[in-house]
Amino acid sequence: TMILGIETSCDETAAAVVENGTVIRSNAVSSQIDIHRRFGGVVPEVASRHHVDQITVICEEALNQSGITWEDLDAIAVTQGPGLIGALLVGVNGAKALAYVHGLPLVPVHHITGHIYANRFVHELEFPLIALVVSGGHTELVSMKEHGSYEVIGTTRDDAAGEAFDKVARTLGLPYPGGPEIDRMAQGGRPSIDFPRAWLEEGSLDFSFSGLKSAVINYVHNEQQRGHELNSTDIAASFQESVSEVLVKKTMYAAKQMRARQILVAGGVSANSKVRSEMEKAARAQGIPLVIPPLSLCTDNAAMIAASGTIGFLKGARADLSLNGKASLAIEDF
């Protein structure tokens, strides 16, 4: 199967061609990070406009670089949601136009299933598996018993992990997006500050990061009030250690409970060097195979949407030209 994937849920306009759900033939991304940086975050209206600017070019680029023609495609897969509604609509309408013109089936994709399926470019999925989804808008433990079947067994009660990274970075005066900046800053620091870990109730698979975020902000304000120079590298390292410890322990607990044959990590925060190294250590100690995407496939891209769309296509998922973007969407429905 040859699938064109299209992704516009946030601030990257992306299109990619994927063969058999496992081989990336092309992967074109136009990132708006430089545009949004001066606002300190993604401005939805600005994002939509740039998607409109880029969508045609990026789709053509994906097709040109793939070495195939429109006739070789089996379907077009597009992110239906969740995400910024104005941004999603550009991808959905672009996909509908291309599907109509070229007479191709249209497959709706849930963005988070895309993040999960980025792992299939690294290793074939083996079930049952546990996926830790850690992105800008999500922190979830997802249990999968077969391809294209998702059950959320834990979720955040407040902030997403990526959101916490971005807010702490802003408190430290670092630019958007904050995750990579904190990661870099932490390299030179020691985790010497005892920030809280929210374990919640005994056995809970849910997460909470707002207490940690407040603790970091309070610590920074106290230091500033006392006229101390900020030990930003230690703050970054301590914050990162607190986040990764909770993520790793809860994921391992879930994996043992579900007798998982594989652990996947998905979403932008899976690019974090501390999360990657601690997950690797823990999974090795437990003897459970771990898969994490390469850095380029951790954040938003369309290859992952085509990969998940391949499963949807094979299962018969189809949308007609009434398909609409949705800001929020349940993963269980995909």
Ligand code: ATP
């Ligand atoms: P969602 O996927 O939930 O809809 P999104 O698409 O905006 O949200 P992603 O693109 O998956 O999110 O990930 C972006 C997030 O990943 C940002 O919060 C960013 O700070 C974070 N991130 C990226 N690289 C790193 C890193 N090295 N360490 C920590 N966080 C990172």
Ligand code: MG
């Ligand atoms: Mg993004």
Ligand code: FE
């Ligand atoms: Fe994402």
